[in-house]
Amino acid sequence: MKPGTLIGRFVPRMVKVSLLERARSACGALIGILCTGLIARSAVGSGADLPILIAPMGASAVLLFAVPASPLAQPWSILGGNIVAALVGVTAAAQIGDVMMAGAVAVSVSIALMMLLGCLHPPSGAVALTAVLGGPAIRSLGYTFVAWPVGLNSLLLLVCALIFNNVTGRTYPHAAPVESRNDVGSGAAMGAGLNAADIDAALAQFDEVLDIDRGDLHAILRRAQVHASLRQSGQTTCGALVTRTTRAIAPGTPLRDALTVLRQHRLTMVPVTDESARVLGVVTQNDLIDKTVGWERRAPRLGFGRRIALMFQRGRAPDGTVADVMTTGSVTLQPAIAAGTAAWLMKQGGLHQAPVVGTDGRLIGIVDQMDLIGAMLADIASEHAVPDRRVAGLVNG
Structure with missing residues (x-):
């Protein structure tokens, strides 16, 4: 549906996300609502007259699990918004005789207060309306409705969101990059x-x-x-800038030897390969500094804490070799990658040098970030250069 048409204007143009992200959102809502309901029911009993789970929690679950980066889905938004709306809704129901007027006032005042307090949460409008239109069971609770079920439901759902989102790789509460x-x-x-x-x-x-x-x-x-x-950075690729006469080391190389290679060849990174020259990871200067705690005779040594951690990971004692400190899953580049793209990937990975590998994963050589940036700038300059000297003369004249 074209966005320029009249009907298309009514359909939101949402950014498409992966199937994994959609499944994660749906599973999060399932777990969140189920856990909230089960815990609430166990607290009051299945035969209690108190409402166990209120409908606005479904709308809150959409925000907390489908769009957890939204400012409307943050912890203060759900807790503050729902509690403010519940207070306003109970007050409006008690003070205004006409149900329709009480509902309208409750939602209106709730929005105003949530915006004032910085806790705007769309489902809270439904909380305010529930306090007014929820029937005798809700009205009989009075201000208890604020603590139960609104307060407890909100808190339980928030705890579920905190656990689920962080366990599945999201940062929640959301923090800007x-x-x-x-x-x-x-x-x-x-x-x-x-x-x-x-x-x-x-x-x-x-x-x-x-x-x-x-x-x-x-x-x-x-x-x-x-x-x-x-x-706009042109077509210079990593393959044109790769240094093929590079040194690689095996995962069993002692830390002292790795340090020697870095120093002698003036490298900030050295690839770690297997016997078939396939890249297993890299060892950087930072690896030798950050993952070791001391130096003996100008060579790095593993600390006690890291040795214990490695023993738990592997089930055996560490050897004080490259395998104990190397970074796996690091940036590896293909020869056909453009220089600008490669430089950006290296910046994201915190590398000044990166290995270039073939389609089979075998090491070809390394590229330096400064070489990539220089090529990118040269490509941009050549792209914007005036091709005809006569035209250039007219411009300068």
Whole structure:
């Protein structure tokens, strides 16, 4: 459906996510609602007159498990929003005789207070309405309704969201990406003359609640600019810049020898390969510094804590070799990757040098980040250069 058509304007253009993300959201809601209901039922008993689980928790589950990065889904949003709405709803039901008027006032005042307190949570509007229209069982609870079932339901669902989201790889409560947290508030330039203050000014002009974290918006713009730069960075590839006369070491190499290789060849990283030259990981200077606790005769040594940790992981004592400190799952590059893309991947992985491997995973050589950046800048410069000297002369004249 085309977004420009009248009907298309009514259909949201949502960003598509992977099947895994959709399954994670659905499973999270299943676990969250089920655990909340079962724990609440065990607390009051199955035959109790008290409501065990209220309907607005279903809407809260959509936010907490499907869009946990939303400002509307954060812990203060669900706890503060639901409690404020419950207080307002119970008060409106007690003070206003007409049910329809009481419901309208409850929802309206709840929205105003949630926006004032920074805990806007859409399902809380349903909480306020439930306090008014929930029937005799809800009305008989009075302000107890705030603590039970609203308070306990909200708390239980929040605990489930905290556990599930973090166990499955999400960061919850949501935090803006590190790069944007460092830049936001400092006026740091994002490139093309755009900085954090410009984002604030643009958001102020909208003058409406946008369902995206300010830091996330900043990070999205930064990454969009990165992709734009990579698109314009020409066609020089890693294969054209790779250093093929490189040194690799085996996982059983002693730490002292690994340090010697790094020093003698003036490397910040050395690939670790098996007997078939397939890359198993890398050893960096930081690995030798961060994953060892001391030095004996100018060689790094493993500390007691790391030895114990490695014993639990492997079931045997560590050997003080490269295998004990190497970084696995590190950035490996294909020869056909463009220089700009490779430089960006290395920055994300915190590497100044990276191994280049063939389709079979065997080591070809290494590339240096500065060489990649130099090639990228040269490509951009050549792309924007005036091709005809006569045209250049006319411009200069």
